[in-house]
Amino acid sequence: xxxxTQSPKYLFxxxxxxxxxxxxxxxxxxxxxxxxxxxxxGLRLIYYSQIVNDFQKxxxxxxxxxxxxxxxxxxxxxxxxxxxxxxxxxxxxSIGPTDTQYFGPGTRLTVL
Amino acid sequence: KQEVTQIxxxxxVPEGENLVLNCSFTDSAIYNLQWFRQDPGKGLTSLLLIQxxxxxxxxxxxxxxxxxxxxxxxxxxxxxxxGDSATYLCAVFxxxxxxxxxxxxxxxxx
Numbered sequence: 001x002x003x004x005t006q007s008p009k010y011l012f013x014x015x016x017x018x019x020x021x022x023x024x025x026x027x028x029x030x031x032x033x034x035x036x037x038x039x040x041x042g043l044r045l046i047y048y049s050q051i052v053n054d055f056q057k058x059x060x061x062x063x064x065x066x067x068x069x070x071x072x073x074x075x076x077x078x079x080x081x082x083x084x085x086x087x088x089x090x091x092x093x094s095i096g097p098t099d100t101q102y103f104g105p106g107t108r109l110t111v112l
Numbered sequence: 113k114q115e116v117t118q119i120x121x122x123x124x125v126p127e128g129e130n131l132v133l134n135c136s137f138t139d140s141a142i143y144n145l146q147w148f149r150q151d152p153g154k155g156l157t158s159l160l161l162i163q164x165x166x167x168x169x170x171x172x173x174x175x176x177x178x179x180x181x182x183x184x185x186x187x188x189x190x191x192x193x194x195g196d197s198a199t200y201l202c203a204v205f206x207x208x209x210x211x212x213x214x215x216x217x218x219x220x221x222x
Contacts, residue, residue: 004155042116042201042212058209090155097208098143103155 003027004104006091011109013078013085021076021107023091031097032074036060037088037106046089049074050097078109086111114139114206118213126221127194133187133216135202140180143205147176147187150199150215159200160187192220 004025013019025032031050035043045058049068063082068074074093078085088108092101115138125131135145144163148156160169160176162185168177175188185202199217203210 040214042214045209048209098205100146100158100161101210102158105155106153108153
């Protein structure tokens with residue numbers, strides 16, 4: 001059963017903590033993406049990766065970090081430098097950068 | 113800078129009606145335009161992808177059109193059903209990334 005999984009579904013973070021959101025895909029896609037979604041706004045791109053061991057910053061990369069050591073995995077770390085991290089985070093993948101993107105179910109991060 | 117706008121932000125219609133959702137973009141130099149559906153608290157599901165050289169795409173009761181010259185796309189939903197209730201987002205692909213609208217929240221009343 002192919003698809004994209006994200007974990008956890010809900011995550012609570014204390015101020016000053018780093019947290020890592022997991023994203024795994026078994027679609028054999030080369031490209032992977034992290035988006036942030038806030039109420040009333042369109043999705044905003046945090047980071048994207050077109051190939052293993054390579055990634056680029058999106059529009060709002062400050063306070064976030066990623067790695068792409070395996071084709072299947074693209075974890076996102078929300079660092080303490082991100083001043084307003086409470087949001088819904090969506091991971092996606094695609095065969096190539098211009099192809100349809102397939103999304104995971106999302107992780108809702110709340111800062112306490 | 114490319115901007116994508118979806119109006120209205122919310123729409124409520126009775127079951128069975130045909131309806132049109134709108135998406136406008138400021139820069140016509142796009143590679144493709146995509147429509148997605150998002151159910152509350154969930155991820156997005158791709159509905160239709162229109163290449164810049166195409167004028168429309170159809171899937172079941174859905175038809176999406178693209179007019180690059182006017183910077184507009186429409187998503188037509190025929191014979192709406194309560195299960196169509198969701199937020200519909202459009203996004204344009206340019207410069208190796210998707211630029212997103214904020215979405216239209218659609219409610220189909222039984």
